[in-house]
Amino acid sequence: MTTDLIARYAGPVPRYTSYPTAPHFHDGVTQQTYARWLGEINSNEPISLYLHLPFCDRLCWFCGCHTKQVVRYDPIAAYLDALNMEIETVARHLGRSQPVCAIHFGGGSPTMIEPVDLARLRTTLDKHFTILPTCEISVEVDPNDINQARLDGWGAFGATRASFGVQDFDLKVQQSINRLQSFEQTRDALEGFRQRGVRSANLDVLYGLPHQTEETLAATIKQVISLIPDRVALFGYAHVPWMKKHQTMIDEAALPNMEQRFAQAALGARLLTEAGYITVGIDHFALPSDTMAQAALNGTLRRNFQGYTTDSANVLIGLGASSIGSLPQGYIQSITATAQYSRRALAGELPVARGFALSEADKARRWIIEMLMCGFAFDAAELRKLFPAQAEALLRQAASFVAADLDDLVRMEGDRFIVTRQGRPFVRVVASWFDDYLATGAARHSAAV
The missing domain is CATH 1.10.10.920 (Arc Repressor Mutant, subunit A)
Structure with missing residues (x-):
């Protein structure tokens, strides 16, 4: 790949987890619009749910998610009251116990949820939806949040897939992004989930991080492969400090240039394919036995706001602050500010901020x-x-x-x-x-x- 070609085509473009992309959503799509769309969903059609927990106990400087740091559990407990109420409100507008084929917990750090609150969420979901026996239940995991009680809580909830953010195991790289997480922590948390029935694991690795080199990336990927994850995501770090102010904490002079990013991406892909992983789309890799590899090979792979997926549902309902849902009629995004979201949700309203109706x-x-x-x-x-x-x-x-x-x-x-x-x-x-x-x-x- 020539330098000129990289220079011509490596400029900024959307990641296309939706079309149109989120910057084009507008406030002309209201809770009344959303209520109508929910009422039009086929009663027998399995849907997917995305539940967003916008809290972390530390702020990782590389993060591009809608989240904020908390030092107490009280704000999380209060937020979960609103989330439970939103589930009830959505179900009321659906007017039935809709079958659910996939549930995804994203964040933030969903593994901060205490077991008693996680059990309450499951009770609310079971009351208002029909969770199919084959439902895939996935959770994004921060190993720093994990203890035995929380592992037991996710096992009791019925988690089937766990996704771990690794980024890079090199200490200097971790310090430069404020994300300290050892290989041993990751290994132990993964083993804890596997012992509780999680059948599939995904590990996320980033390239293009400050102080990252081909050597640190190669060492990290070799450690990742040793854990035998079913899937690996190899993402390019998105440096967008104009959107995420905490990214200004990252030393831009330590970031790899475009050619170095390209070389890191190519190296990571080569190491993973040499280890037997199938390339999926632009940034995922899966073992041949995994459903994502099979979907890539048979043409049924999908893409949504969580990236590549095997979820075939035509309806994805977003629950929680800043969450985005995708329906046949268009997109819905919830209010981002947690206090405003909670007020609206607790009042029994659909906490819609904006959306987009598709032509x-x-x-x-x-x-x-x-x-x-x-x-x-x-x-x-x-x-x-x-x-x-x-x-x-x-x-x-x-x-x-x-x-x-x-x-x-x-x-x-x-x-x-x-x-x-x-x-x-x-x-x-x-x-x-x-x-x-x-x-x-x-x-x-x-x-x-």
């Missing part, structure tokens, strides 16, 4: 972008079948991209628009060519590599 043209472009992000290609015949009114204009646009491409990033192979092997590291850029809103907003994004 048929939006849905067609969203489908193309998801196909590119998941499988690096889309089929013209399938596009015509799914979106007959939009297909021809989009295919003409795709042909124009191929004609203008002088770097062999994309091609037409028969009836398929494909991203070439050379173009795959820049698939976010290719996806952005189909983004009808990218030029209309003032949002700034992270680097494409």
Whole structure:
């Protein structure tokens, strides 16, 4: 990969966990809109739930999530009262005990929830939804929060998948991002979850961190592989201090440059594939036995706000402050400020801040972008079948991209628009060519590599 090619295509673009992306959401979508959308959901259709806990007991400087540091448990307990009430309100608008096929706890640090409150959440969910026996229940884990009681609590809740943020095990790198977490802590927490019935584990590694080198990254990945996780996510650190002020604590002079980031990403991918992991999309790797690897191979891989997923539900309901839901009609984002969110939720209201109602043209472009992000290609015949009114204009646009491409990033192979092997590291850029809103907003994004 040449320096010129990296320079041309490694600029800032969205990560495309949705289309349109969140900066284009607006307050014209209200709780009344959301209530109507909930009422229109098919009563027999399995849905997914995302529960957000926006609290941590320390602030990691690299973090891009909506979260805040707390030193007492009281704010978490009060917030969980509001979360339980929001669950009840959503269920009331659904008007039925909707079947649930996936539940994901994100944060923040959901593993800060005490067992008694976790049991109460499970009771609330069971009262208002039908949690299917095959439901995947996943939780993002901070090993620093884990003790035996909390492990028992997640086991009793029914957790089936645990995701651990590793970042880098090198001490200097950890100190530079305010995230101290030893290999031993991670190993012990993972083993604790496995002993309590968690069938699958994911470990997240970052490249592009301050003071990170190919040597520190290689050492970390080798330690990660030794834990035999079912999945590994290899993310590029998104340095966005204009959005996340705590990232100003990071020494920008210690960050790898674009060529170094590219080399780190390539090294990580090589080490993981040599260890037997299947490449999934742009930044995930899975053992051949894992459902994500199988989804990547058979074309059923999906992408949502948590990244790549095997969740096939067409409805994802976000619960909690700043959470985002995805419904066939569009997107809903909850109020970010926890105090305002809690007031609205405790009042029995849907705590909607903003959203986006999708047109048929939006849905067609969203489908193309998801196909590119998941499988690096889309089929013209399938596009015509799914979106007959939009297909021809989009295919003409795709042909124009191929004609203008002088770097062999994309091609037409028969009836398929494909991203070439050379173009795959820049698939976010290719996806952005189909983004009808990218030029209309003032949002700034992270680097494409």
